[in-house]
Amino acid sequence: MTSTLTISHLTKRFAGVEALRDVSLTVEPGQRVALLGHNGAGKSTMMKIILGLIPFDSGAVTVCGAAPGSAAARAQVAYLPENAAFHPALTGEEQIRHYLSLRGERPVQALELLARVGLADAAKRRIGTYSKGMRQRVGLAQALIGKPRLLVLDEPTSGLDPVSRRDFYALLDDLAAGGTAILLSSHALTEVEARTDRILILSGGRLMAEGSLADLRRKAALPVAISVAPAAGQKAALVAALPMARANGDGRLHLDIAQDDKLAVLSRITGLPQVADLEVIPPSLEDIYSHFSRRDGQ
Amino acid sequence: MNRILSTATVEFRIAGRNRWVAIAVALMVVFALVLAAAGAAPTGDIGADRLSVIVASLTSLAVYLVPLIALLISFDAIAGEVERGTLPLLLTYPVSRAQVLAGKLVAHLAILTLAVCAGYGAAAGAAFWMDPASVAGLPALLRLVASSVLLGATFLGAGYALSALARRPSGAAGLAVGLWLGAVVLYDLVLLALIVSDGGGALTTQALPVALLANPADAFRLFNLAAAEASAAAGGMGGAAAAIPLWQSALSIALWPLLALVLAIAAFRKVTP
Numbered sequence: 001m002t003s004t005l006t007i008s009h010l011t012k013r014f015a016g017v018e019a020l021r022d023v024s025l026t027v028e029p030g031q032r033v034a035l036l037g038h039n040g041a042g043k044s045t046m047m048k049i050i051l052g053l054i055p056f057d058s059g060a061v062t063v064c065g066a067a068p069g070s071a072a073a074r075a076q077v078a079y080l081p082e083n084a085a086f087h088p089a090l091t092g093e094e095q096i097r098h099y100l101s102l103r104g105e106r107p108v109q110a111l112e113l114l115a116r117v118g119l120a121d122a123a124k125r126r127i128g129t130y131s132k133g134m135r136q137r138v139g140l141a142q143a144l145i146g147k148p149r150l151l152v153l154d155e156p157t158s159g160l161d162p163v164s165r166r167d168f169y170a171l172l173d174d175l176a177a178g179g180t181a182i183l184l185s186s187h188a189l190t191e192v193e194a195r196t197d198r199i200l201i202l203s204g205g206r207l208m209a210e211g212s213l214a215d216l217r218r219k220a221a222l223p224v225a226i227s228v229a230p231a232a233g234q235k236a237a238l239v240a241a242l243p244m245a246r247a248n249g250d251g252r253l254h255l256d257i258a259q260d261d262k263l264a265v266l267s268r269i270t271g272l273p274q275v276a277d278l279e280v281i282p283p284s285l286e287d288i289y290s291h292f293s294r295r296d297g298q
Numbered sequence: 299m300n301r302i303l304s305t306a307t308v309e310f311r312i313a314g315r316n317r318w319v320a321i322a323v324a325l326m327v328v329f330a331l332v333l334a335a336a337g338a339a340p341t342g343d344i345g346a347d348r349l350s351v352i353v354a355s356l357t358s359l360a361v362y363l364v365p366l367i368a369l370l371i372s373f374d375a376i377a378g379e380v381e382r383g384t385l386p387l388l389l390t391y392p393v394s395r396a397q398v399l400a401g402k403l404v405a406h407l408a409i410l411t412l413a414v415c416a417g418y419g420a421a422a423g424a425a426f427w428m429d430p431a432s433v434a435g436l437p438a439l440l441r442l443v444a445s446s447v448l449l450g451a452t453f454l455g456a457g458y459a460l461s462a463l464a465r466r467p468s469g470a471a472g473l474a475v476g477l478w479l480g481a482v483v484l485y486d487l488v489l490l491a492l493i494v495s496d497g498g499g500a501l502t503t504q505a506l507p508v509a510l511l512a513n514p515a516d517a518f519r520l521f522n523l524a525a526a527e528a529s530a531a532a533g534g535m536g537g538a539a540a541a542i543p544l545w546q547s548a549l550s551i552a553l554w555p556l557l558a559l560v561l562a563i564a565a566f567r568k569v570t571p
Binding site: 050054068071074075077078079081083084086087089090094095097098099101102104107139142181235242263 | 300303304305307308311312316337382384385386387389390392393394542560570571
């Protein structure tokens, strides 16, 4: 099967400043890909290029086998902008009916689409009365129109509460199962909740890392923290047995060890008679993200 | 075609909810009725039917009011989408920018036609009520309606072009006011000054007809006055109207909407969201 989205050596400059530098990636059908980066890392720029909204300077981009922004590409790509905005004088239903007509679909599906994103009750109210989260849902409803082959979502979960966020990812899972490729951007690794197949980390316009969460963990090779609780009255003996550990005020001993040494150190600790309990704390999602998204000079 | 119609439906609905339809209709009806009442006096002197006299007055009214209403409706068309942040999403849909503009034009032109018909209809109704012989003025009224719609289309297109160039509603509003003042008010004043200083020389006989035809508002006036029986009632323009063949002014008012729309599409294409 051919890739839904192919980008090779993409470079984009704004007034001499490189917003994207030599970025290459592919997204396969049914894949859920998260694009992570700080503000200004180049996420929105890349999305706008994929959608054909802005031109690029060099490289090649193919969307569903066509040029970005061409009629063929636009017919198969759906987009959810960051802070989805609509005309406040229209009702949710009228707005979705219009978007259905623009995609050449039957407008009667509007209520069904709004029900899928939990807006059935508000369908007849004007969008001007909606909350930010509700507008985001209208945005999501329009992105679901006509089974798109590529879904481009710019910070889709930023205005959603945790429950809505979970519903949102459930919708994405359904779409991906039907073969839709999904590219979504986010500020933080914690926000994508590991509900994606692949993670791309952009920083300063460059692709810093790419892979599944497990891949990124491995590549980052951040130290694993181990917290050891000594058996009653054995703390002094344990400190002597583990000279590289530091004692904190909580009465436990803490060690930071490299990934490669993890198993060896663990088997040593579990072999010690002075140990009552131990906890292994893998590097957090935030740790991994900041490891890859460090800006130059930081 | 469905895309254009759906856009037009949505735009019409928005204009209705923003009271633009009511404002445009009320403006035209009030001014037309005032003119119908005020224009009742000179009928006896001219010997024309009352409707023809009213049409001549309405022509002078429409040349100011129709471009104004058209620009008021259209200046926000693209700049408003940019400001609300609705444009990027719209442009990712499988719809061309020309289709988007065509949809807006259909809706806005429908509003303008509604306002023009309501206003002129009210004035005509008053004329028939006062003078049954007004039937003689019906062709002039129909010409006025048709040419008013074309004049409106021209300034709608110009409004879209300015809206795309300005990209901000406040800037677009300023440009629209400037265009209205320039095309409808100052243009004629400048021509008048030139005629006075030239004193009937080559400028008046050669350049003036071209200058009048080049301005859609003046072409509109020429067309309606040349065609009307009662051109004398309109005063100064009557002389110029007699000198320029009807087909030339008709061509000018028919070509301007197309030109304005082409300009609008070209300006819209330059907008990067």
